[in-house]
Amino acid sequence: MEWIADPGVGAWLRETLDDGLGSMHAVVPRGFPAYARVFHPATVRESPTAADSEVRVSWAQTAAAFGTTMHAEAQWHRIVRTPVDADWRTRIAPDGREFTAPLEGALDSDLVSILAGHLAAHTTTPDDGVVALWDGFGALVGFFGDGPSRAFLTFSDDPNHQAMLDRSIHDPFNNVFRKPTWQDGILSREISEGPRLQLPGRDYVLFSGGARDFIDPAWVLGVPWRDRVGEEHGFPPSAQSPNILWPKDRTWVMVSEIDYDSTIVAGSPDLVRAICTDERLEAKALREGADLTWDADEVNR
Incomplete structure (x- = not known):
């Protein structure tokens, strides 16, 4: 993977996005025949005082615990019955278990690998594409300041x-x-000071890369934005998952918007079907124009 200094390769995306925030198309391209929503997993432990570690839990399992309804346009705070002004990030279910909200803007690395397998199988250019990372992630890019970002x-x-x-x-x-x-940031000064792909409300650093680059579960070890500084301080290897990924033939686009607790894939009906029927992923087909904003879950009001 190499840094792409010319953000013009992503200019086509601007023409596919809505200006307003009324639907997912503020960040997810229009014009594709089908869409899938891959839900980021939450975590659960037996009680707030339990010593055992948290384990993954699906949105469907969470909805069952809280007596709510899981559906394609569900919102987490509605699923866990969050009262007005209460903390939706950590909620206690009627059975006493403590549920913690999914990550926003990032899909777990092993799930990226699973999803990448489907993406690679539904493009003629699985080794050639573009990876976009939001430049606002802490420590990703360097800057002029009085002290480091972390x-x-x-x-x-x-x-x-x-x-x-x-x-x-x-x-x-x-x-x-x-x-x-x-x-200094994780990325070099040249990249940090280089041009960005500017989309509504977001600026991105671009790298060359195809879906096949992410199939290996150890993909974090090979990407240019691997957090080696964190590793030097004793943290395990890590790297931000792609915020946007598309192949050269533009047959699909994957979007992990920084404020979304799910990843959206725009592509063919066959691709969406493959994603939604993979039991390793929790995913549902989305209608075009779906509203994924904070207060959009009408089912669980």
């Missing part, structure tokens, strides 16, 4: 060393004469 806390048993560490943390806030300096 900090890895370090502690020491030596009181003198710990005092030095404490001063280094507070120094950027105390030194009013400090001039902004370049703060």
Whole structure:
């Protein structure tokens, strides 16, 4: 995969998007014969005080626990019966289990691999396409500033060393004469300062890449935006999943919008059927013009 310096390769997407926010087509292209919604998994544990780790749970299983109805245009906060002004991210079901909301803007890496298998099988260019990453993810791109976009806390048993560490943390806030300096991101400075694909409300960094690049479950190890700095501080290998992916022949488009807790695929009826019948994914066919905004779930009001 290589950085694409010319964002013009994605200019065609602008013509397929709506100006308003009244439907999914503010971020998902119009003009495709079929659409699928892949629901990002939530997590559950037996109780808020349970020591056991959280496990994945589907939206359908969650709806069953809360006595609500799962459907293609469901909204998570409605599924878990969230009262007005209450926290929808963590909810306790009538049976006492604690449910935590799905990730927004990212599909789990193993599910990306499964989905990529279907995408690769429904294009004539499975090795050739474009990957788009939203440039607003923390630490992805570098910038000029007083300090890095994230900090890895370090502690020491030596009181003198710990005092030095404490001063280094507070120094950027105390030194009013400090001039902004370049703060490295995961991506190089050349890419960080390079042109972006500008879509309504979102700017993206582009890379060359096809669906087949994501079939291997270990795809995070080979992408240019792998978080190697995080690994140096003891975190496991990780990489943001593509926010937009399309093949050179444009037979489909995959969109993981940063504010969506699901991934949308626009493509052929055969592709949508393959995705929705794969038991490893929780997916449903969507109508064109579907409304996935916050208050759109009329079924579970």
